[in-house]
Amino acid sequence: MSDDAGADGDGDADELTVRQVRADDREAVVAFTESTWPERGDDYIPRVFDEWVETDGPTQRTFVLDAGDDIAGICQGVLLSAHEAWAQGMRVNPDYRGRKASPRLTHAVFDWAREQGATVCRNMVFSWNAAGLGQSRAVGFDPRTEFRWAEPAPDADVAGPDGLRVVENPSTAWTAWHRSEGRDHLAGLTLASDESWALAELAPERLHDAAADERVLAVVDDDGVRGMTFRVRTDEHEVEGETERFAEYGVGVWDDVAAARALFAAVARDAADLGVDRTRVLIPETVRHVSDVAAARVGFSDEPDFVLEADLSEV
Structure with a gap:
């Protein structure tokens, strides 16, 4: 369930609006997340979308980038402790790459997390996801650590x-x-x-x-x-x-x-x-x-x- 699916450049984003996710965003979000990594298997966003909408509250906020008749991206912030936030599910609609979708969503999560009292926000990216790693660095994340799974x-x-x-x-x-x-x-x-x-x-x-x-x-x-x-x-x-x-x-x-x-x-x-x-x-x-x-x-x-x-x- 790694995040930051793809890179996003510096294009015009004036007509895009960040807001909290709604249940009726489901069809648009699923349309651009159901095959995020076709060579790696299904994305998890379509499976958890309904739960994310239902469980948003004081310690969780899911944002979308509203393009009017479409959704340009989605990202969720979660408060893990009094000072730690976690960013996950960053996905950008391929039709809107190059229009600052990822930075706007990420900084919406940062602003929300600060309002909840968080002093740090972390995310996780698969090591093979070069675009996601580059985008994480571009929007303000710095390297922290790496891990693997024993099984x-x-x-x-x-x-x-x-x-x-x-x-x-x-x-x-x-x-x-x-x-x-x-x-x-x-x-x-x-x-x-x-x-x-x-x-x-x-x-x-x-x-x-x-x-x-x-x-x-x-x-x-x-x-x-x-x-x-x-x-x-x-x-x-x-x-x-x-x-x-x-x-x-x-x-x-x-x-x-x-x-x-x-x-x-x-x-x-x-x-x-x-x-x-x-x-x-x-x-x-x-x-x-x-x-x-x-x-x-x-x-x-x-x-x-x-x-x-x-x-x-x-x-």
Whole structure:
């Protein structure tokens, strides 16, 4: 569900008006988003459009660029915490590229986010989306971090290395996260708990909430803590006409390959208990972390994702 689908130049945009989305915009929005990346699969905007309209409120605002008898673009802003906003779903109608559609929508999200008290706004772009990356930089986003997905297969019988144990203690997990080099690489960001495909800063209270609502796992040995993860949600989607259930884990960090094996074995057992088909664990995009996953004989996604950030602080 990456964003910033295409580039947008510096043409005339006087006749285009930014406003909040309405239910009757559906047909026009679906018309230019149903085949955003035909070589990569369906876009998610047509599937979530009705939900976006219904759930707009104090912590979410969806904007469109009204061209009179057509819609020139769409973008949504979401408040993830008191100071963090997330921009997503940036799509520009190909008929209106070169008319400042993307900058106008993005800055509408920035203005709305500032009004809600946000001091930072982030977005995510697939690493292969060159046009989206360029457009994100052009409208005010700066590089922040990159991540990849580890994908351990659900397995009730897999065991971790001898001498390593898994405990369900959010304070222990916080210690592992706080000390990890992965935290530094990720700029303190993990999957948001209440918004799919968004990243937010991890605070201790979020781990305590995850322990109550989902699951928190920490790898320890006699010398202390060695790794951690936490489950943020289970979800489902359609894959070639079949419904596939998956579990999503907010982040995975660990000290070495042995700790990685223990951590992903715990995730595999947890996923098997849930009865899901797949897992997805956000990991830092570093040579060490990705090669540790490979050494642990765990699958991972083919390409990383990039997170960018705009400073909304008023000076």
